[in-house]
Amino acid sequence: MPAASSLERSAKRAVNLTLSVDTLAAAKALNLNVSSLCDAYLREVVRQEQERRWRAEHAEFVGAYNATVEAEGLPLDAWRAF
Numbered sequence: 001m002p003a004a005s006s007l008e009r010s011a012k013r014a015v016n017l018t019l020s021v022d023t024l025a026a027a028k029a030l031n032l033n034v035s036s037l038c039d040a041y042l043r044e045v046v047r048q049e050q051e052r053r054w055r056a057e058h059a060e061f062v063g064a065y066n067a068t069v070e071a072e073g074l075p076l077d078a079w080r081a082f
Contacts, residue, residue, distance in 0.1 A: 027034050
């Protein structure tokens with residue numbers, strides 16, 4: 001998946017979140033940027049879920065390709081120099 005441009009990444013939208021009072025208080029006491037942390041964590045969770053779904057959607061093809069490579073070797077293997 002192509003990386004988002006800096007303009008796309010900088011676009012923000014306000015949302016309402018419900019957070020644990022004690023966790024939010026501790027984060028504020030540590031001068032943590034809660035918005036930035038939530039955005040970074042959510043970005044990683046989304047990336048992982050997209051990867052999981054891609055793997056599930058393409059598992060049959062990947063399995064068939066791996067079986068072909070196991071049975072027939074790599075394409076162009078005869079010309080590999082390493």
